Amino acid sequence: MNIGTRKILDRSFTAVGIGSIVVMAVALMIVVVPIITNGIGAVFFTGTVEHRKMLFSEFKRGDSENLSSEVASSDRYRAKVYGMLTGFEAELETMAPEKKAEYKAKYSEVKAALQALLGPFPGDPAPMLTRFKYGQTRWEKAEEKLHDLLYESKWDNSNPDVMAKEYFVSRAIGFQGTSLVKLFPYVKDNMEKLLLPEFTFYWGFITDSSVDSHFFGGIWPEIQGTFFLAVGAMLFAFPLGVVAAVYFTEYARPGFLNSMLRSANSTLAGVPSIVFGMFGLAFFINTLKVSESKSVIAGALTLAIMILPTIIRAAEEAILAVPKTYREASLSLGSTKWNTIATVILPAALPGIITGGIISLGRAAGETAPIIFTAAVSVGSAIGLADVFSSPTPALSWNIYNLASEHEAAAQIRHVQYGMVLALVSIVLMLNLSAIVLRARISKKLKG
Amino acid sequence: MAGESGGECNRTNAFVVSARKRTMQKVAKKAGESMLFAVASFVAVIVLFIFYFVARDAVPFFQIRGFTEFFTSSNWYPADDPGEFGALAIIYGSLMVTFGSALIAVPMGVAAAICLSDILPFSIRQYAKPVIEMLAAIPSVAFGFFALVVLAPLLQNNGGPMLMWAWWILVSPFMLLTVIVLSDLLTAKIIEPKRRQQMHIFLLILFSFLSIFMLFKVGTVLYGIQILSGTNALNVSIILSFMALPTIVSVSEDALQAVGRDIREGSYALGATRAETILKTVLPAGSSGILAAVILGIMRALGETMVVWMASGNSSQIPEPWFNYLQSIRTLTATIAGDMGEADQVTGSARFHVLFAMGLLLLVISFVSNLISERIVVRQRKILSGQ
Structure with missing residues (x-):
C-alpha cells in the first residue's frame, strides 16, 4: 500500500473510534431527551378547569371560591351545548323512523365524545369510576378529544397490498340540515371558555398518591x-x-x-x-x-x-x-x-x-x-x-x-x-x- | 503480611502482657478472622443456594416431561390441558436478540475502547467516560419504555426509510474506504508510475460506480420494506446493544490498557501507523481480554428482562425466514417474567416448573460463560506479565 492510503486508513480508523463514542453519546441523548421533555409535562402542563375540580374534590386542594366562580363561568357556556343536545333530541323524535335510527347511532357517538371532553352531563347519575367523573384535565388531551368530536375516523382498506390508512371525516357533514350542526363550530370556537385552560405547576405529581389507577393524582x-x-x-x-x-x-x-x-x-x-x-x-x-x-x-x-x-x-x-x-x-x-x-x-x-x-x-x-x-x-x-x-x-x-x-x-x-x-x-x-x-x-x- | 505484623505485635507486647491475656488475644484474633471469612464466604453460599433452589424447582419439570420436548419442539402452549412445553422457539428468540445486539455492540464497543485507551487525549477521555457510565446506569425499564413507546411506533410507521438511512450512513463510509484500499492494492504490482496512476484512477472510478450502484440498489429495497410490528427482534437488538456497550467498552479498555507500552513503541519504531499498531499488535495482544469483554457484554444482553418483555412482541415463534429480524419473538427471560404470575406455584404444575427449567438454563449459560471469561482474563494476565 502506498503511504497516502495508509494515512487515509489511519485517519478513518480514528474516525471509526470517535464515531462510535459519538454514537453512544447520541444514543444516550436520544433516549434521555424525550424522557425529560415529556416527563416534565407531567408536572408542568396546561390544566383545565376539570383539573382544578379534580384536585378540589379528590385532594381537598385549591381555592373553593375561585373554583366555584370558574365552574359557574364555564357552566354558562356549557349550558348552551347541553341546550343544543336537548334541542336535537326533541328534533330526533319528530323524524321518520329509518332516519331516526341512522341519526341516533351518530348522535350517541357525538354524545360520548362530548362526555369525554367535558365530563358527565348534568343530571346524569355520577359514574362509578373516578376517571369518568371529570372531563379532560389536560389541555393537549382536550384538543385530542375535540378532534374526536369534530371528526370521525375511518379506515381506508381499498388497497389490499398496503396497510389500511386512517382518514377523517367531519361529523358536521353528517348532521347537515339538523339543528345539531351548530354544535361543532360552537364547541370549537369556545373551547377555552368551556375548559378555562391555565398554566399549571402540579407538584402533587410527586407527593400525591394515585386516583383510579393513575388516571389522576401522583406517584x-x-x-x-x-x-x-x-x-x-x-x-x-x-x-x-x-x-x-x-x-x-x-x-x-x-x-x-x-x-x-x-x-x-x-x-x-x-x-x-x-x-x-x-x-x-x-x-x-x-x-x-x-x-x-x-x-x-x-x-x-x-x-x-x-x-x-x-x-x-x-x-x-x-x-x-x-x-x-x-x-x-x-x-x-x-x-x-x-x-x-x-x-x-x-x-x-x-x-x-x-x-x-x-x-x-x-x-x-x-x-x-x-x-x-x-x-x-x-x-x-x-x-x-x-x-x-x-x-x-x-x-x-x-x-x-x-x-x-x-x-x-x-x-x-x-x-x-x-x-x-x-x-x-x-x-x-x-x-x-x-x-x-x-x-x-x-x-x-x-x-x- | 498478616503473619509478619502479628509477630511484631506479639514480640513488643510480650513484656507487658501476661501469657493468659496473650492467648485470649490470639483466640479473639482467630475468632475475628474466621468471622470475616464467614462473611466473605457468604457470597459463595448464596451462589450455591441459587443453583440449588432454581434446580430444585426445575428438576420436576424434566421428570414429568423429559428433555426432548423442551429442547426440540417449538409448540409453546403451557395454558392448554395437557400443555405443550416446547421451548425451542423461545431459546432461539433469546439467541437471536443476543446475536443481533452483539453484531451492533461488539464492533462499536471495541472501537470505542480502542479510542478511549489509545486515541483520545486525556482531557476528552474525562468527558467520554461519564457518558458510558450514564448509559450503564439508566435502568433497563427506562430503556424498555423507550423501545416500546418511542422506537416501536417509529419503526412501524417509518421503518423502510429509517432502514435506508441507517444503511446509507453506516455503510457508505466503509464503502468509500474499501474502494480506495482495493484500487490501491490492485495497482500496487504495476511498476511503471504513469500507467499505475492511470490504472489507479480508472479503478477508483469503476469501483465508485459499482459501490454507488450497490448502495442505491440495497437502499431502495430497504426503503420498500414495511415493518408490520414495531415490537420486534430488531428493536430489541438495538436497545440491548446499547445496554451491553458499557460493559464491553470498559472491560476491553482494561484489556487494552494491560497491553504494555513497550509493545506499542516497538511497533511505532518499525514505522507502523497508529491504526496498524493497534490492529496488528495491540489488538492481537489484548484479544483474549476483549473476548472476555464480549462474553460479559453478551451475557448482559441474554439475561436482560425488561426490554425484551416490553418490546419483543412476545410471540413464541421462529421467524420466517429464520434470520428475519423484523418479526416478533419471545425470549427466555420474558417468558419467565410474564408467565410466573399465571403459573400455579402451590400445586407445582409443569407450567410452574418449566419456568424454573428456563431459569436454570440461563443460570448454567451465565455460569459457564463467566468461568470462561474469567479463565481468559487470568491467562492473558499471565502471558502479558510473562513477556
Missing part, C-alpha cells in the same frame, strides 16, 4: 416503594459487602479457597436479574417464609444479593487504592492489624466505598426483574414503615412496566408514564452523578 407510593426497596437492600448488602472486601484485601491468602470465593463473586455478578427474582421467590418466600407472599423485605433481600458483588468489588478497589504508606505508618506506631484497618484504612477508603455504595443504590432502585415476584404490586397506596415485613409495595420500575404494557388505557396516561420514567431516571442519574463527582474529588485528593 408518591411508587417513589416511596422504590426508596424502601433500595435502602432496604443497602442496609443488608453494604455492611456485608464492606466486611467481605476487608477480608479479601487484608486477610485472604492466595490459594484454592480464595480463588473459589472470587469465582463465586463474579458468578453472582453475572447471574441474570430475572433468576434473582426466581431465587427470591423460591428461597425467601417459599422456603424461609420471611413473609406470607410478596413483601418489601423479600424484595429488599433479593436486591441485596444482586448488588452485593458490585459493592464488594468497589470496596475492594477503594481499599487497595489507599497508599501503602498509611498502613505502614500505622503499623510502625505499634497499632495492631485490626486497629490499622478500623482506624486508618477504612476511613481513608470510605469515600471510595461510599461511591460504590451510591452506584449500587442506583442499581437497586432501577432494577425491575428481581422484584416482580418478590415485592412489586401494580396498584396500591403508600405503605407505612411497619408494613415492610408483610405487605408488597408499588415501585417506580415495576409500575413503569405495568402502566406502559398492562394498563387498560396505557395510551391515555402516557404523561404519567413519562413522569414516572423521568422520576426514576433522574433518581438514578443523580446518584450516579454524585458518585462521579465524589470519585473525581477522591482522585484529586489521593494525588495530593
